[in-house]
Amino acid sequence: MDDINFAVLGTGGIGRRTLEYATEKTALTPVAACDRHGVAIDHDGLDVDELLAATEGNIASDGGAVAVKQSGEMRGVAASTQAEPTETPIDDIIAESDAIDAVLIALPNLEHDFIPRVADRFADADYEGVLVDVLKRSRVIGMLDDRVDSFEDAGITFVCGAGATPGFLTGAAALAAQSFVEVESVDIWWGVGLKSGYEDNRGTVREDIAHLDGYDIETARELSDEEIEAIVDEHDGRIEFNDMEHADDVLLERAGICDAEDVTVGGILDVRSDEKPTTTTVEVTGRTFDGERATNTFQLDDDTSMEANVNGPALGYLKAGVRRNRAGEYGVFGPTDLMPGF
DSSP states (O other): OOOEEEEEEOOSHHHHHHHHHHTTSTTEEEEEEEOSSEEEEOTTOOOHHHHHHHHTTEEEOTTSSSEEEOOGGGSGGGGSTTEEEOSOHHHHHHHTGGGOSEEEEOOOOOSTTHHHHHHHHHHHTTOOEEEEEOOOOHHHHHHHHTTHHHHHHHTEEEEOSOBTTTBHHHHHHHHHGGGOSEEEEEEEEEEEEOTTHHHHOHHHHHHHHTTSTTOOHHHHHHOOHHHHHHHHHHTTTEEEEOSOOOTHHHHHHHTTSSOGGGEEEEEEEETTOSSOSSOOEEEEEEEOTTSOEEEEEEEOOTTSOHHHHHHHHHHHHHHHHHHHHHTTOOEEEOTTTSOOOO
16 A cells, blocks of 8 residues: 555553554554644654654753753743654644555543544544544543544544554454354453553543442542552552443444443453463354354463553554545544454
């Protein structure tokens, strides 16, 4: 396929690793990235190595030999030699979007309507291209579906839930369901190891904590870093989640696979080890045309990292979204609607 120029909104864990992953993929050129402090745009392609170092908050000192921590106005993306400080990073990306084929929204989404509102801003600017997110919450899918008309009018192809779960595990469930004439249940169980801990994965850990008993999006958003560290300590760094509100359920119902209530998602997050605390598995149970009851199982190797399982599919779905967009197909698509491009 033709080359794709893309932008990343947000340079936390997912955004940074998407930029890094893109250097290993063909036909993908990152041309813009931003966080709340700055924006970097180069239509010939960003210097990813330099930007990643700056995103971590460190750049070389004047002598070039010592890395120094940056703070204040020059932290994050703004510390990059390719970037400028800004108070309007998303607007700055939108202003350049005529030359951007696709945008990965890798922003914290601890407000239900935050990603839909970001999409509204692109639609209002008549952006013609692809928007991709890795959102988790079921209720957000309806908010995006409510915007189909505005996306179609603008020429936007929106690919939602395009990470691991929801994402290619949802797609795997949809494929596994093809053996059956009736699906009884879909059970997704994931394991993630994050040795780098909360400090390097703030958004991911905070969003997951919102699924624990006694917490929700609102309460998790208000937690201080110290309070989150205390929750991690309370669980000895290993937190188990059951019956999460994950968009896999709505996306599978939307595809006609099964009712949302027949989908369960849970898993274990270990923020003190890179080894997976449990094997990531999708089990689809159903009845075949000849009356047999069976379970199809899809399993990820324990050696594939969270980064590989989230950012690889995100870029694959981004490629697929661009194909649809260039074919004139606009609206909202989920991971059950299209196969990711490699």
